[in-house]
Amino acid sequence: MDETTKKLLIGEGMFLAGFSLRAIERHLKINRKVLASYLKKEGYGIEAKTGNSGYDKYEKYEKAVPEFLEGKSIRELAKKYGFSRQGFSLHLKDQGIQVNATKPSNGSEETSRKIKQAKELYNEGKSIQEIKKEVKLDGAILAHEFKKMGIDTIEEARKYKVNEDIFKTIDTGEKAYWLGFLYADGSVTFENGRYVLELGLKAEDVNHLEKFKRFIDTDAKIDDKLVKLKGKKYMAKRIAIHNKKFVQNLIKNGCTPRKSLNLSFPDETILPKEFVNDFIRGYLDGDGNIKKFDRNTYNPQVYVSFTGTEEFLTSLCKWLDVNPNKFDNEGNAFRQRFGGNNKAFNILYCLYDRGTVFLDRKKEIFDEWNKYLSQRKSLFK
Incomplete structure (x- = not known):
């Protein structure tokens, strides 16, 4: 898998978690027009925008870094390359380059106030998405400041209630049924620290996804997805669970990535005999x-x-x-x-x-x- 494809897949996960295209662009350094086109092809309601993308500034940042190290000021470089001083300063810090503090302007005082407010809201238990909405702070600045606190805003934004131990042991008929169903229809992904289960069904079977939601005790959303199959298009429903432990338990129990090529029937260490019929019924469904x-x-x-x-x-x-x-x-x-x-x-x-x-x-x-x-x-x- 090439680097661009990896970024598009990660970007899709961030988009499902609620991140804007602009925020994803800044985090992954990928042109948001490219991402928008990819998401549109995957069936999301995205309209690719025209005009220049903000991604262009990253190339300017990279050109400006050597000049900064040679002694030029951030103000000079911002004027020369046409980017914001604050954005370039954050880029330098992300690269591990020390930036000398200067007397803050009114704008940076306002940003500092918002950062303080964001941290207070986080400590009160507010989600990243709630904080972004309430504080109205640029996503890149928020991600940078929270990173210094050891908080990954991407992972935080993906958090929702889910019983991550539900598939740890297959000891009931209901667990066996859903394991069989996921053997058949579930899509497991794990790469670059991204652990995802995606389950998509025909729109007419949305009630079955609701059953699955109740079973794993999650409040994750069921989304629409336009699916192309054998030259035809139809609207499907899907749920995506971004949880490392949840996905690792599925993999341990034989529900693996690319399972269409390597799927094996579970042995007794995974599936007790008394639940095999439930498993097969799930697979048949x-x-x-x-x-x-x-x-x-x-x-x-x-x-x-x-x-x-x-x-x-x-x-x-x-x-x-x-x-x-x-x-x-x-x-x-x-x-x-x-x-x-x-x-x-x-x-x-x-x-x-x-x-x-x-x-x-x-x-x-x-x-x-x-x-x-x-x-x-x-x-x-």
Whole structure:
């Protein structure tokens, strides 16, 4: 992954945390027009602005640093290169270059007052976003001052309530279900100190995201995202959890980055036998398919299918005690399909009959098949 792509991914996380494009630009040193275009392509409601970007000043700062070290004043360099003295002073401090204090102007006195107020609000328990809104202090100055206190404003802004230990041990059917669902549909990222779980579903399944929110006890927002799939566009809903411990627990339990290429069925050290059916139901709800019941079809037949790696599907078939069919190849993934009313319905019955958590629309399909097959069986007794 190249440096620009890394910055864009980090910038996306900062944007979700509430940072403005200008603040992200200053922190990551990336042109906000480039970032805006990237976010727009990812489906966010962003309009890329025209005109020069403030990013240009960083190149000027770098040119001015050697001249400052040679003895030129900040005032001279600000006039020569057309940047603010305060911004360049902060840049020097961030580079570890000592800047001699000068008599503050009225403007810097006002900034000092706001910084003091910001620190007081932080000590009172206010969030970074609340402080920025109340104090109206430039984000770069706030980040710089808080950095001296050992506070990372990016991480602070991402904080919200979440049970970060929920996946530490898989010891309930509900935990097993959601682990299976995340094996199928969750996206885990960890790089450059960025730990994120993202879960995106169709807009019609937003209720399922609400169930997940309650399960992990979080107040993180559910956002809209425009998704492109097979040449079509549709609006999706997603939730992103930025929490190192939360993500590390998922990775420890086998829910890893790039899992479409390396996913393995969890062993007993991760998933106790009594919760395997819950796990598989979660996986089916996330990345499986059940044929819809059609009353207009003569002698309708059930089928159920799972998509995953060859290794994962082989272990799944072993657990379900069914002989695997030949896997269908779907790009980098494989698909295992079970047909025939007895085999397919027996699988669904084991998964859904006593399940306590499920994707509503798939449970409804199971209920229709269950009713139909029960009625048909009673007719032939």
